[in-house]
Amino acid sequence: MMFAKQLRDRVVQGEITCSVRIWQSPRVKVGGAYPLGAGAIHVTAIRQISLADITPDLARRSGFLGVVDLLKVAKHGPGENVYLVEFEYRPSV
Numbered sequence: 156m157m158f159a160k161q162l163r164d165r166v167v168q169g170e171i172t173c174s175v176r177i178w179q180s181p182r183v184k185v186g187g188a189y190p191l192g193a194g195a196i197h198v199t200a201i202r203q204i205s206l207a208d209i210t211p212d213l214a215r216r217s218g219f220l221g222v223v224d225l226l227k228v229a230k231h232g233p234g235e236n237v238y239l240v241e242f243e244y245r246p247s248v
Contacts, residue, residue: 156174156182156183156189156191156196156198156240156242158174158191159228161218162218163191163192165218166191166196166218166244167191167192167193167194167244167246168244169243169244170218171216171217171218172216172241172242172243173213173216173217173239173240173241173242174217174239174240174242175204175209175213175214175217175225175229175237175238175239175240176229176237176238176240177229177230177234177235177236177237177238178232178234178236178238179232179233179234179235179236180234180236181201181238183198183201183240184198184201185198185199185200185201186198188245191244193246193247194244194245194246194247195244195245195247196242196243196244197242197243197244197245198240198241198242199241199242199243200239200240200241201238201239201240201241202238202239203236203237203238203239204237204238204239205237206237208237208239209222209225209226209237210222213225213239
């Protein structure tokens with residue numbers, strides 16, 4: 156699971172624990188581990204949501220100033236399905 160460069164440090168520090176993604180179908184799975192820095196993102200939940208579910212609060216929890224900023228980077232490819240991915244960062248041991 157990739158993150159915009161400006162978000163990576165905050166993900167590693169545990170400040171960001173969710174991400175909104177617009178895909179054709181899920182690209183991650185619950186229980187999956189995806190490398191990031193000196194550790195990995197471990198997906199704890201994923202669920203499909205609607206664009207209307209993306210609130211300013213959710214945008215901020217995802218590391219963005221607001222909904223518009225989030226939507227500028229949330230779309231990955233031609234997909235139109237909106238997913239909320241929840242995760243935790245675990246450093247390598």
